[in-house]
Amino acid sequence: MADTNRRSKKKPVGEKPELLRNFYEGMSLVRTFELRASEMYARAKIGGYCHLNLGEEATVVGLTAALEDRDYLYTTYRDHGYAIMRGMEPSVVMAELFGKATGVVGGWGGSMHMFDLDKRMLGGYGIVGGQIPPATGAALAISFRSEAGPESEAVMCLLGDGTTNIGAFHESLNLAGLWNLPIVYVIVNNGLGMATTVEDASAEPDLYKRGSAYRIEGTRVDGDDPIAVRDAARAALKKARVERRPSLLELMSYRLKGHSVVDPARYRSKEDTDEAKRNDPVTAFRAKLVADGVLTEKDADAIDDGADKVVTEAVAFADESPDPSIDELFDKVYSTPVANAPRRLPGEPVVVLS
Amino acid sequence: MSESASEPRIITYRQALSETLRAELERDENVFLIGEEIGVFKGSYKITAGLLEDFGPKRVVDAPIAEEGFVGAAIGAAMLGLRPVVEIMTLNFSLVAIDQIVNHAAKMHAMFGGQVKVPMVIRFPGGGGQQLAATHSQNLEVWYAHIPGLKVLAPSTPAEAKAMLTAAIRDDDPVIFLENLALYSVKGEVPDGEQVAEIGKAAVVKPGSDLTIVSYSRGMVTALQVAEEFEQKGVSIEVVDLRSLRPLDRETICASVRTTSRAVIFEDDMLSYGIGAEISATIGEGAFDYLDAPVRRVAASEVPLPYSKPLETAALPHAADLSRVVQEVLDATRFTK
Numbered sequence: 298m299a300d301t302n303r304r305s306k307k308k309p310v311g312e313k314p315e316l317l318r319n320f321y322e323g324m325s326l327v328r329t330f331e332l333r334a335s336e337m338y339a340r341a342k343i344g345g346y347c348h349l350n351l352g353e354e355a356t357v358v359g360l361t362a363a364l365e366d367r368d369y370l371y372t373t374y375r376d377h378g379y380a381i382m383r384g385m386e387p388s389v390v391m392a393e394l395f396g397k398a399t400g401v402v403g404g405w406g407g408s409m410h411m412f413d414l415d416k417r418m419l420g421g422y423g424i425v426g427g428q429i430p431p432a433t434g435a436a437l438a439i440s441f442r443s444e445a446g447p448e449s450e451a452v453m454c455l456l457g458d459g460t461t462n463i464g465a466f467h468e469s470l471n472l473a474g475l476w477n478l479p480i481v482y483v484i485v486n487n488g489l490g491m492a493t494t495v496e497d498a499s500a501e502p503d504l505y506k507r508g509s510a511y512r513i514e515g516t517r518v519d520g521d522d523p524i525a526v527r528d529a530a531r532a533a534l535k536k537a538r539v540e541r542r543p544s545l546l547e548l549m550s551y552r553l554k555g556h557s558v559v560d561p562a563r564y565r566s567k568e569d570t571d572e573a574k575r576n577d578p579v580t581a582f583r584a585k586l587v588a589d590g591v592l593t594e595k596d597a598d599a600i601d602d603g604a605d606k607v608v609t610e611a612v613a614f615a616d617e618s619p620d621p622s623i624d625e626l627f628d629k630v631y632s633t634p635v636a637n638a639p640r641r642l643p644g645e646p647v648v649v650l651s
Numbered sequence: 652m653s654e655s656a657s658e659p660r661i662i663t664y665r666q667a668l669s670e671t672l673r674a675e676l677e678r679d680e681n682v683f684l685i686g687e688e689i690g691v692f693k694g695s696y697k698i699t700a701g702l703l704e705d706f707g708p709k710r711v712v713d714a715p716i717a718e719e720g721f722v723g724a725a726i727g728a729a730m731l732g733l734r735p736v737v738e739i740m741t742l743n744f745s746l747v748a749i750d751q752i753v754n755h756a757a758k759m760h761a762m763f764g765g766q767v768k769v770p771m772v773i774r775f776p777g778g779g780g781q782q783l784a785a786t787h788s789q790n791l792e793v794w795y796a797h798i799p800g801l802k803v804l805a806p807s808t809p810a811e812a813k814a815m816l817t818a819a820i821r822d823d824d825p826v827i828f829l830e831n832l833a834l835y836s837v838k839g840e841v842p843d844g845e846q847v848a849e850i851g852k853a854a855v856v857k858p859g860s861d862l863t864i865v866s867y868s869r870g871m872v873t874a875l876q877v878a879e880e881f882e883q884k885g886v887s888i889e890v891v892d893l894r895s896l897r898p899l900d901r902e903t904i905c906a907s908v909r910t911t912s913r914a915v916i917f918e919d920d921m922l923s924y925g926i927g928a929e930i931s932a933t934i935g936e937g938a939f940d941y942l943d944a945p946v947r948r949v950a951a952s953e954v955p956l957p958y959s960k961p962l963e964t965a966a967l968p969h970a971a972d973l974s975r976v977v978q979e980v981l982d983a984t985r986f987t988k
Contacts, residue, residue: 369731402764412763419730420763424754430723431755437724438731441683441709465750468720475715629761630799632768632823636851637898639799648901648937650909 312524314591320362320523321586322600324354327378328579329604330387333612334377334394334408338558342616343394346423347408350378352553355578356485357382359526360548363534364453369417369439371432372455373485374409376421379455383418385411387607388614397618404621405629426463429454429482433469436478440541445479449538452480453530459490461504467511470543474511479537481530482508482545485520487552492564508545520548521578551576659840667809667841668698668774668830671816672736676706679734682820685712685725686738695740696776696835722748722773726756729771729825736820742777742829743789756825757800772819776830778869778919780967785955788963790920792868795827796896796929802850803896805829807871809839811894814848822850829896831869831919853900855907859889861986862913862977865904865930867893870917870968877917877973885988886981896926904930905937912943913980917973922950943984947976 331349338347350357353375361382364370372379380390385401393400394408402412409423419435422428432454439450460466461484473480484504488495495502505515514536518529526548533544551573555562562570586592592600627640641647662670675682688695690703690713703711714721718739725735739745745752756769779788796803802824806812812830819826856871857878866874871892878888891907893899908914914934916927927948934946952966 400764402762402766405764406762410762412766414766419727419767420759422755424750427723427750427755430720430751431727431730433720434724434727434729434735435731436727438728438733441728441733465719465723468717469723471715471717472720472724629765631802632760632765635802635824635898636849637895637900637902638851639898646936648905648933650902650905650937 317586317591318596318600320358321582321592321597322604323358323382324523324579324582325600326387326604326607327354327357327381329601329608330377330381330390330611333608334391335558337394337612343408344396345407345409346374347394347558348375348556349554349558350375352551352573352578353485353487353520354378355523355582356520356526356548356550359523360453360455360483360530362523362527363530366417367450368534369419369432369435369450369452370455371419371428371435371452372421373428373457373460374421374423375457376409376411380411380413380418380421383413384416385413385418387611391608391611391615392618395615395618396620397615398621399614399618426456426460426465429456429460429465429469433473433478433480436473436480436537436543437476439479440476445539445541447535447538449479451534451537453483453534454480455483455485457490458484458486458488458495458504459493459498460484461507462498470508470511470513470545473543474513477541478543479541480543481533481537482543483530484545484547485550486547487550489552489556491556491560505545505547513543513545515545515547517547517549520550521576521581523582553577658843660843661838662809662841663835664809664812664830664837664839665696665698665835667812668816669700671813672699673702673705675736675817675820676702676710681732682734682736683710683712684736684738685714685721687714687716687740689713689738694738696832699738718744718748719751723751723755725771726751726759726769729769730759730767734770734820736772736774739773739775741787741832742775742791743787745773745775746791749794752795752801752825752827753798757798760824761800768823769825770823772816772826772828774828774830776832776835778831778833779951779956780963781832782958782960782963784958788956790918790951792827792829792896793920793924793926796899796926798897801825801827801897803827803829804850805868805894805896807834807868807892807894809837810841810846811848811892813841814846815894817846818848818850821847826850829868833869834872837872848894851895851898851900853891853893853895853903855889855903856892857888857890859887859911861887861911862915862980863889863891863907863911864915864917864973864977865891865893866917867896867926868919870919873968873970873973874917877970877977880974881977886986888977893926899929899933901933901937904933908934908938909941912941913984914942914946915949915973915977915980916946917949917968919951919968921953922948923953925950944980947980949973949976
């Protein structure tokens with residue numbers, strides 16, 4: 298097991314400038330998208346719950362960069378950034394937030410339930426820990442029908458720090474350890490489950506150690522460093538493919554804002570939020586790339602402007618898109634037609650004899 | 652029901668289930684079984700006897716005691732196109748996995764915009780009367796029957812067990828398959844060859860003209876027995892087997908009651924908010940003008956089921972209770988032959 302410092306001081310040595318630039322583009326896009334989502338929520342364009350990836354951009358970009366197209370991703374309800382970086386168009390992600398027919402799941406899921414079968418992102422999940430057993434089962438299916446090897450598929454399953462206290466986490470890790478499943482469990486430890494700190498929720502607050510009960514190797518990684526995140530995830534995925542062994546990564550991250558857009562996070566001290574701002578991974582990564590001569594300030598501004606343009610277009614697309622048709626209300630309850638499936642709007646007769 | 656080459660044999664409900672699992676494992680390489688003690692131990696009720704030996708541990712997966720984990724894992728495997736058939740030792744233990752069943756399996760197809768299918772079956776027996784006390788004797792199928800996205804089947808005979816399990820395994824949606832401890836050794840005629848039931852359809856298994864008894868699963872054994880008793884007294888009872896608790900075939904129920912004008916519902920589950928309550932309301936809306944008497948329900952007493960045999964017997968509905976209520980309905984309408 299490795300316990301690295303939360304903030305790695307290493308420069309991204311040996312990475313191609315083009316890749317570093319791509320990483321910054323991704324982080325800037327996620328940041329811009331989430332800030333605009335917050336704004337759209339305040340303007341009542343978005344309903345329900347809305348959890349943002351603000352502060353988690355390096356993790357989002359690093360993890361999705363480690364995945365191959367053939368891999369499967371399961372994530373939590375804090376999923377917009379993952380959806381975009383897994384390849385969904387920002388416009389259809391925004392349209393989903395707006396509840397429109399053009400959204401990634403046609404307005405059926407909203408913020409917490411981004412899903413794209415072709416991109417192999419098998420869902421954001423709104424029930425804490427609910428994604429972990431199905432993700433484990435997806436890894437079982439991979440084992441069931443294919444051999445281990447560098448070309449194998451693998452599963453990545455994200456979860457939050459609070460989720461490591463739920464039974465589904467422990468049952469799933471036990472199954473994955475027992476059955477040698479090709480899966481990487483990734484804890485995004487942003488320090489808080491809603492308002493409860495990791496120390497107040499977990500008897501073992503070094504969460505990466507929790508895999509040891511199941512003989513699953515755990516590694517703690519600086520979640521603000523997209524390169525470190527990518528490398529750790531890539532190594533764990535390789536182990537899943539080649540050795541058919543599960544891994545547990547703990548990415549030390551930080552939530553820049555409240556649990557969801559409606560949470561002002563008054564339970565956090567000023568020192569705490571000031572430190573979060575100082576360590577903002579997007580500005581830190583930008584500063585690092587400028588300092589290393591990878592980007593000029595002008596380049597970085599141009600990237601930010603580009604992200605702004607994409608997100609502005611996404612909002613326009615979402616705004617102009619049609620609502621789903623009420624005629625389709627009952628069409629997706631079952632995947633195959635079945636006799637006597639109820640198709641009644643409220644107040645309509647229960648029995649219609651033919 | 653589609654069928655080919657039907658030559659009936661007399662086998663038990665258990666054997667019908669076991670043969671069907673074997674046939675589907677042979678027919679489709681994506682089918683696999685998963686559950687507690689289904690392999691080496693051959694299943695708590697021996698439904699899976701012999702299957703581990705013949706299909707190996709990849710197709711017959713012994714899972715640790717972790718219902719939420721392995722039911723959820725089956726969901727994930729189904730999302731990737733496999734067809735898991737999960738055995739949970741009894742309905743009672745399915746409650747440990749209810750988040751995965753209700754919040755996940757039932758929701759995924761709709762909530763993910765119709766992109767993913769969850770073709771899986773979750774089998775478990777319900778039922779009291781075996782002196783297993785409160786936590787091991789429940790009939791909570793109505794919990795699952797309440798949930799859109801699930802299909803809930805409850806076969807009452809070996810033939811139905813075969814045709815409905817075949818349909819369930821081949822179906823592309825999550826199916827809750829309710830068995831019953833007291834039915835496993837019940838024998839009946841089962842046609843040879845492929846039998847595939849239509850999900851969502853009830854059946855009039857005994858025609859009659861004077862009163863309709865509606866039941867399902869083990870309740871059907873009692874319903875048919877009582878119908879036969881009344882037949883001998885010259886009263887013609889129609890018996891409707893629900894077979895599918897979700898979707899519910901309201902039309903068949905109402906059509907029957909429109910002919911007989913009297914209805915009694917018999918269920919092992921508890922009365923309040925139960926299957927019988929739903930059917931009674933359905934008859935109230937779909938056959939009110941045809942009714943000669945209020946619809947009556949015969950259901951279990953609303954107590955945690957006791958261990959003591961006399962107490963357990965008193966709490967559960969029996970043939971004598973059904974006979975008495977049928978007679979009361981007939982008397983209330985001044986029925987004469």
